[in-house]
Amino acid sequence: MGLGYLVKRLLTMIPVFLAVVTLVFFTIRFAPGGPFDGERKLPPEIKANLDKKYNLDLPLWKQYLLYMRDLSRFDLGPSYKHSNRSVNDIIGEAFPVSLELGLWSLFWALLIGVTAGGLAAFRPNSLFDYIPMSISILGICLPTFVIGPLSILVFGLWLGWLPVAGWDTPADRILPSMTLGFAYAAYISRLTRGGLMEIRTQDFIRTARAKGLKESTIILKHSLRGGMLPVVSFLGPALAGLLSGALVTETIFNIPGLGRFFIQSALNRDYTVVMGTALLYFTLIFVSNFLVDIFYVILDPRVRYE
Amino acid sequence: MPLLEVTDLRAYFHTRKGLVKAVDGVGFTLEKGETLGIVGESGSGKSVTQLTLMGLLPSPPLKVESGKAMFGDIDLLNTSDSVLRQLRGNKISMIFQEPMTSLNPYLKIGTQLIEPLTEHRNMDKKQAWDEAEKALKRVGIAHPHTAMDAYPHEFSGGMRQRVMIAMALTTKPELLIADEPTTALDVTVQAQILELLKDIQQETGMSIIFITHDLGVVAGIADKVLVMYAGKVFEYGSTDSIFYDSQHPYTRALLKSTPRLDQENEALPPIGGSPPDLSRLTGGCPFYERCQYRMDECSTIWPEPKSFADSHKSYCHLERLPG
Amino acid sequence: MSDGLAATMESPIIVESNLKQESGGVSLWEDAFRRLLKNKMAVAGGIFILLEIILAIITPWIVPYGFEEQNLENWVLAPSAEHWMGTDALGRDLFTRVLYGGRISLLVGFLASFVSVIVGVVYGAVSGFLGGRVDNIMMRIVDVLYALPFVFLVIILMVFFGRNIFLLFIALGLTQWLTMARIVRGQVISLKEKEFVQAAHSVGVRRWHIIKRHLIPNSLGPVIVFMTLTVPSVILEEAFLSFLGLGVQAPMASWGTLISNGVEVMEIRPTVLLFPAMALAATLFSLNFLGDGLRDALDPKGAKD
Numbered sequence: 001m002g003l004g005y006l007v008k009r010l011l012t013m014i015p016v017f018l019a020v021v022t023l024v025f026f027t028i029r030f031a032p033g034g035p036f037d038g039e040r041k042l043p044p045e046i047k048a049n050l051d052k053k054y055n056l057d058l059p060l061w062k063q064y065l066l067y068m069r070d071l072s073r074f075d076l077g078p079s080y081k082h083s084n085r086s087v088n089d090i091i092g093e094a095f096p097v098s099l100e101l102g103l104w105s106l107f108w109a110l111l112i113g114v115t116a117g118g119l120a121a122f123r124p125n126s127l128f129d130y131i132p133m134s135i136s137i138l139g140i141c142l143p144t145f146v147i148g149p150l151s152i153l154v155f156g157l158w159l160g161w162l163p164v165a166g167w168d169t170p171a172d173r174i175l176p177s178m179t180l181g182f183a184y185a186a187y188i189s190r191l192t193r194g195g196l197m198e199i200r201t202q203d204f205i206r207t208a209r210a211k212g213l214k215e216s217t218i219i220l221k222h223s224l225r226g227g228m229l230p231v232v233s234f235l236g237p238a239l240a241g242l243l244s245g246a247l248v249t250e251t252i253f254n255i256p257g258l259g260r261f262f263i264q265s266a267l268n269r270d271y272t273v274v275m276g277t278a279l280l281y282f283t284l285i286f287v288s289n290f291l292v293d294i295f296y297v298i299l300d301p302r303v304r305y306e
Numbered sequence: 307m308p309l310l311e312v313t314d315l316r317a318y319f320h321t322r323k324g325l326v327k328a329v330d331g332v333g334f335t336l337e338k339g340e341t342l343g344i345v346g347e348s349g350s351g352k353s354v355t356q357l358t359l360m361g362l363l364p365s366p367p368l369k370v371e372s373g374k375a376m377f378g379d380i381d382l383l384n385t386s387d388s389v390l391r392q393l394r395g396n397k398i399s400m401i402f403q404e405p406m407t408s409l410n411p412y413l414k415i416g417t418q419l420i421e422p423l424t425e426h427r428n429m430d431k432k433q434a435w436d437e438a439e440k441a442l443k444r445v446g447i448a449h450p451h452t453a454m455d456a457y458p459h460e461f462s463g464g465m466r467q468r469v470m471i472a473m474a475l476t477t478k479p480e481l482l483i484a485d486e487p488t489t490a491l492d493v494t495v496q497a498q499i500l501e502l503l504k505d506i507q508q509e510t511g512m513s514i515i516f517i518t519h520d521l522g523v524v525a526g527i528a529d530k531v532l533v534m535y536a537g538k539v540f541e542y543g544s545t546d547s548i549f550y551d552s553q554h555p556y557t558r559a560l561l562k563s564t565p566r567l568d569q570e571n572e573a574l575p576p577i578g579g580s581p582p583d584l585s586r587l588t589g590g591c592p593f594y595e596r597c598q599y600r601m602d603e604c605s606t607i608w609p610e611p612k613s614f615a616d617s618h619k620s621y622c623h624l625e626r627l628p629g
Numbered sequence: 630m631s632d633g634l635a636a637t638m639e640s641p642i643i644v645e646s647n648l649k650q651e652s653g654g655v656s657l658w659e660d661a662f663r664r665l666l667k668n669k670m671a672v673a674g675g676i677f678i679l680l681e682i683i684l685a686i687i688t689p690w691i692v693p694y695g696f697e698e699q700n701l702e703n704w705v706l707a708p709s710a711e712h713w714m715g716t717d718a719l720g721r722d723l724f725t726r727v728l729y730g731g732r733i734s735l736l737v738g739f740l741a742s743f744v745s746v747i748v749g750v751v752y753g754a755v756s757g758f759l760g761g762r763v764d765n766i767m768m769r770i771v772d773v774l775y776a777l778p779f780v781f782l783v784i785i786l787m788v789f790f791g792r793n794i795f796l797l798f799i800a801l802g803l804t805q806w807l808t809m810a811r812i813v814r815g816q817v818i819s820l821k822e823k824e825f826v827q828a829a830h831s832v833g834v835r836r837w838h839i840i841k842r843h844l845i846p847n848s849l850g851p852v853i854v855f856m857t858l859t860v861p862s863v864i865l866e867e868a869f870l871s872f873l874g875l876g877v878q879a880p881m882a883s884w885g886t887l888i889s890n891g892v893e894v895m896e897i898r899p900t901v902l903l904f905p906a907m908a909l910a911a912t913l914f915s916l917n918f919l920g921d922g923l924r925d926a927l928d929p930k931g932a933k934d
Contacts, residue, residue: 140917141913247873248869282781301411
C-alpha cells in the first residue's frame with residue numbers, strides 16, 4: 001500500500017540529515033572566534049591545552065570525521081563550557097522539560113482551537129463564529145514574546161492568580177504552556193473552521209443528507225474526518241513553530257528547558273551543545289513530519305494509492 | 307391517487323444581487339410505477355425543483371414562495387424537517403450527477419451503503435451489511451464482498467454510480483429521483499445504467515423522476531416529459547406527444563439539436579443565443595430573445611397554457627406551432 | 630451527444646460577474662482594485678502602512694529628541710506632553726525610539742521580503758521553464774527545505790557571524806523564498822500549457838516577449854499578495870530574534886529590542902512594553918489584512934467566505 005512511499009521518505013531523510021550535520025558543523029567552524037576567545041584572553045599555553053583536549057588543534061576534516069564517528073554512536077561530545085558534562089547529559093536533563101512544555105502547549109492549542117473552530121463552523125455568522133475568529137486574529141498577529149510578558153503582567157503580577165517563573169509545581173506549567181499554545185490555537189481554530197465549512201459544501205454531504213441521516217451523524221461521521229485534514233497537515237509546521245516559540249517562552253518564564261540552553265550556548269560559542277541541540281531539533285521535526293504524514297495517510301485513503 | 311402531485315411550486319433565491327426566481331410555477335403529477343423526465347439546460351431550475359421538494363437546499367437563501375407537493379398525504383413543502391428526513395433515503399431516494407464526488411472519499415463503500423438501512427430500517431450492522439452486499443450484486447458489481455471493503459476512489463465513475471444506485475435502492479423506495487445520473491458517464495456506461503434503472507423499476511414498481519438535459523436519454527426511459535426553461539415549465543405531456551407533436555418552439559429547437567439514431571446525423575443546429583440572467587427577468591417569456599417565432603406580446607406577457615390531447619400542455623402564445 | 634447541444638445546454642444562467650476574468654489585463658486590475666476598495670479592513674490596513682512608511686522616511690526630521698539621548702533622572706516616565714509615550718529605563722524618549730524602531734523593522738521586513746521574492750521567482754521560473762527531471766529535482770529540494778526549521782539556522786548564523794543587519798535580512802529572506810518558488814513555478818507551468826503561449830511559440834514570438842506579455846502580468850498578482858504576506862512574517866521573525874538579543878545590535882533597535890527592554894521594566898511602567906508592542910501588532914494586523922484583501926481581490930474565485 002503506501003508503505004513503499006513511507007520507506008522512501010525515511011530513506012531520503014538520511015542524506016538530508018547528513019547534509020544538515022555537515023552544514024551546521026562547517027558554519028560554526030568557519031565563523032570567526034572560537035569557544036575560548038572570551039573577553040578575557042586566555043594564556044596561550046592554557047588555550048593550547050584546551051584546544052588539544054577537545055581536538056580543536058586537529059585539521060578541520062579530522063575534527064569532522066571524529067564528530068561523525070561519535071555521532072554514529074549517538075555521542076554528541078563534551079560541552080566546552082560546562083566542564084565535566086557531556087552534551088548528552090545536558091540534553092537529557094533539559095529536553096524533558098521542553099518536551100513537557102511543548103506537549104502541554106499542543107494540548108491547549110488542539111483543545112481550544114478545534115472546539116472554537118468547530119463551534120464557528122456549525123454556527124457561522126453568529127457570535128460563536130465572530131468572537132473566536134476575532135480573538136484568533138489577535139493570536140496570529142500578537143507574537144509569543146508580547147503575549148508572554150502581558151500574561152505575566154496581568155495574571156501573575158496584577159491579579160496574582162498564577163506563578164510567573166520556574167518549573168516546579170503544576171501551576172508553573174499553566175501560563176507558559178498557554179502562552180506558547182495560544183498562537184497555534186488561533187491557527188488551528190481557523191483551519192478547523194475552514195476545513196469543516198469546505199466539507200459542508202461537498203457533494204457527498206448532500207448525499208448524506210439525501211439518505212436522511214441525522215445532523216449529528218453527518219457532522220461526526222461524514223464531516224469531521226475530511227474537515228480535520230488541514231489541521232493535521234498543519235501539525236508538522238506547528239511543531240517546528242512550537243520549538244522556536246519555546247526559545248522565547250523558556251527565556252521569558254525562566255524555564256530550564258532546551259531552548260534556553262540553546263541560546264545561551266550559542267552566545268557562549270559552546271560548539272558541541274549548539275550542534276547537538278540543533279541536530280536534536282532537526283531530528284524532532286523530521287520525525288514529527290513523518291508521523292504527521294502517516295497519520296494523514298491513515299485519515300485519507302486516497303493518498304495511499306498515489 | 308397519484309404518488310406525487312406538485313402544483314404551482316415557486317422557490318426563489320434571495321441573494322445580495324437580487325431575487326432569483328429559480329423555480330417559478332412548476333407542477334406535475336407522477337403515478338405509481340411511472341417515470342417522469344424533466345428536461346432543461348443547466349440553470350433551468352430542474353435540479354432546484356427536486357432539491358426543494360427534498361428539503362436539501364439551505365434556507366436562506368432559498369425560500370419556497372408557494373405551492374403544494376403531496377406525497378401521499380404529506381405535503382413535502384409544508385412539513386417538519388424530521389418528517390422530511392425520515393422520508394429521505396427511505397421512501398424517496400436520490401442519485402446525483404457526480405458519481406465521482408457524491409460518495410464520501412474517507413469512508414468505505416460498505417460503511418456508506420448500510421447507512422439508509424441502519425437509519426431507517428433499524429437493522430443492526432451485520433444484517434445491513436449482508437443486505438447491502440446483495441444490493442451491490444443486484445446492480446452488477448462484480449465482487450460485491452470485496453467491494454464493500456473498498457474506498458470510492460478505487461472505482462470507476464460507472465461503478466460508483468452503480469454503488470449510488472444500490473445505496474438508493476436498499477430501502478426499496480417508492481420514488482427515485484435521479485438527477486442527471488448518466489451525464490458524467492461515457493455513452494456505453496450510460497446505456498447500461500439506464501437499462502439497470504429500467505430493470506429495477508420493473509421489479510419493484512417504483513416511480514422515477516429523471517432529470518436530464520439530454521432529450522435522447524428521456525426518450526428511452528420516460529413516460530412523461532416536463533420541459534423547463536429559466537425556472538418555468540414550457541411544455542408538459544406524454545413522451546410521445548413531446549417527441550412527435552411538440553407545441554413549443556423551445557422544445558422543437560431542442561429536438562432539432564438532439565442526434566437521432568433513425569436519421570443521418572447531419573449538422574445539428576444549435577440554439578442561437580444564450581439563456582437569460584435569472585435575476586433580470588421581466589414579466590414575459592424568458593425564451594423571447596432566442597425564439598424564432600417571437601411576437602410582440604411575448605416580451606411582456608407570460609402565456610396561459612394551451613391544452614392539447616392527453617393533458618399535453620404548452621406555455622406559448624402561438625395557437626399551434628407550424629409543422 | 631451532439632456538441633452543439635452540449636454547448637448550449639451547459640451554458641450557466643446564473644453567472645457571477647467575473648466573466649471578464651481573462652479578457653484584457655487592464656480591466657482585471659481595475660476590477661481587483663475596485664474589489665479591494667470594498668474591503669474596509671484591507672483599505673484601513675493599507676492606509677496605516679502607507680502612513681507608517683512615510684513616518685519612517687521622515688523620522689529624523691520630526692522626532693523631538695535624539696535616538697540615544699539619555700536622561701537618567703527622567704527614567705520610566707509616564708506619557709506626558711513632553712514625552713508622548715513616556716521614557717524608557719535609560720530616560721530615552723520612547724516615542725522617538727518607537728519611530729526609529731519602526732524604521733528598522735520595516736526596512737528589514739521589506740528588504741528581506743524583496744530578497745525572498747527575487748530568489749523565489751528566479752528559482753521557481755527556472756524550475757518551471759526547464760521542466761522534466763531538473764524541475765523534479767529542484768522541487769524535491771524545496772520539499773526537503775520546507776521541513777527544515779530555518780529559525781535555528783538563522784540563529785546559528787547570527788550568533789557565529791556577528792549580528793550584522795545585512796546578514797540579517799539576507800538570512801531572513803532566505804527562509805521565506807520556498808513558497809514564492811512554488812507559486813512562480815506553478816504559474817510558469819500553467820502558462821506553458823495554455824494555448825496562447827503555445828500559439829505564440831509556433832508563430833515564433835521571442836521568448837522574452839512571452840515573458841513580458843504573459844508571464845509577468847499573470848504572476849504579478851500572486852507575487853504582490855505573497856510579498857504583502859511575507860513582510861509581516863519577516864518583521865515578526867526579526868522582532869523575535871531582536872527580542873532574544875540576536876537581531877539588530879545596539880545602538881540600533883527594532884521593535885523587538887524595544888519590547889525586550891520594555892519587559893525589564895514592565896512592573897514599574899507597563900507602557901514601556903505596551904507602546905512598542907502595539908506598534909508591532911498594529912503593523913502585523915494591517916499587513917495581514919491588506920494581504921488577505923489583495924488575495925481576495927486578485928483571485929475572486931479563491932476568495933474565502
